[in-house]
Amino acid sequence: MPIQGDYMGMMLTIEDLDQENRDFFKYCSKKEFRLQRGKKSGLLRYPPTTACPWTGDRESEWVPVEGRGTVHSYVEVHHPIQPAFKDKVPYMIILADLDMQKGQPTEHEALRVAGNLMTEDGEFVSAETIKTVGIGTRVKLLYVDVTDEFALPHWTIDKEAEQPQKPWRYPEE
């Protein structure tokens, strides 16, 4: 049976044969952020793939990764495209560099993980909170359930971390 669930009115489906996504999102439902580590390279990768992007090695194992990082860039949507997001604007999509493996194997590479900016309770943040977040903000992962075996990772402001004085934001505000 495919894993399927309604999320904000969107039908999300992971087919039986899509083992990589199945495993990834199942770990998320246990509040674990696990990534595949290539056997040969020892390198983590995101999102799930069927082989190692650096060696082509098809052997890998799922290892737990600390879900903390820094905003590398972002999207701030004011005009919704998808019906599910009509009453969510403005909303933010965060692209954050995980601390783990940042700058490896080459200087500009990182595990850049996407997610919406959420409150610690997994709700979309307010427009005021959005204005406090930009490139450089320290964030951590949290999980929002879709079904009892499938959750989505999202980002929230890391309140335990030291934050930059003024994260970079798009200038026109």
Next chain:
Amino acid sequence: MTLSSVSEHEVTSNRYLRGKYSICGVGETTYRRGSTESTRSLATWAISNAMKDAGMDSGDIDGMLSYSGNDSTFAPWVAGDLGIRLNFYMDVHGGGSSTEALIGIAMGVIEAGMCKTVAIYRAMNGYSAVRIGGTGARSAAPILGDQIHHRAYGWQSAGQMFAPTFLRHMYDYGTTPEQVAAVKVAHSKHASNNPKAFYKQRYTIEDVVSSRIICKPLHLLDCCVETDNATCIIVTRTERARDCPNPPAVIQSVVGRCCKPRADMHYQHGPISTVAGHYAKDILWSNAGLGPEDIDVTGSYDAFTFTTMLQLEDYGFCKKGEGGEYVSDGTIELGGRRPNNTSGGHLCEGYTHGMNMVIENTRQLRGNVDDSCPINEDGVREHTYNYEEGGCRQVKNVEVTANLGWAMPGTGSAMVMAKDHK
């Protein structure tokens, strides 16, 4: 890069088929919103116009290529309607960056002896049916597997998908909204001299930056127009093209769907403010035996103002990080050193996934763009080179053009064409 710095500069050689193939015919439908016909009908309309332009009839075309995102009609139906018997056809999945890639494929299949002349078309009801901006059916489609990593976050439309690159370029290099808005100003100036353009109104920097935000950093006027239209480009051997009524636009080099590392999720491999042109330029310029300094007119894809800027920068028309300055110092406007998208492009003329920018450069090389200049008693347009509103858009003495096609930050295509000197 300058001409002298390119090794193996020998424009008469047959290296990489340099000069061996040409565009001999181009054509399009009107650019409009509110289509009254199918993509099959739009396709036959545009191809008929291109065949007329090439002085060809159905017996002269024996190859066909099209591209779409499940929003068009496949070649066998279109060819059948036009009485064309095909020796080769292929319908490819894809949008922006397909035009130049398919021109390269056409050269390859003719070279392989599979056919003689290929008509490439893109037919789309991009406003009235499957909306290119992503609203409607496309945004409501069920979300499967790999798509969950973006669509479930409301990260789906082109503007949303590219925004991290655009913002990061501002962060890395201090590029400003006003600098990038100058792309819209230039292209709208060009469109005002293009009777075919969907939007003919000229805009100012202030108009662009005061229009509402769609998703940062994109204002409404940083985004392209959605239109219903079809476009066609006919490719054949240069030798054959010389028998056609219009002078050939001779292909010097072509790059197709060149990618950054991790094409599955290009943001994994930075710098994310660098786009695929960074890789494509090495193929484009060395195969052409030319460099950016040799180019008279550019056609840098304008899905957004930012895409034009990023590509001009990464193909080497200016130093890395200076794209904002390059697009705002007058260089890319008609009357400037190297105008970009003289038809008004996707921001103003109409949205065709890259085809109209190649069509425009073909006409620029012929020296006969369809502007508002007077036509004399012999039926020849007399260009005034006065670029005031409603006037000329022909660039003087165009020898070499470059098209820079864009699919997304991680994927691009490109082509250099030159005037025929035989």
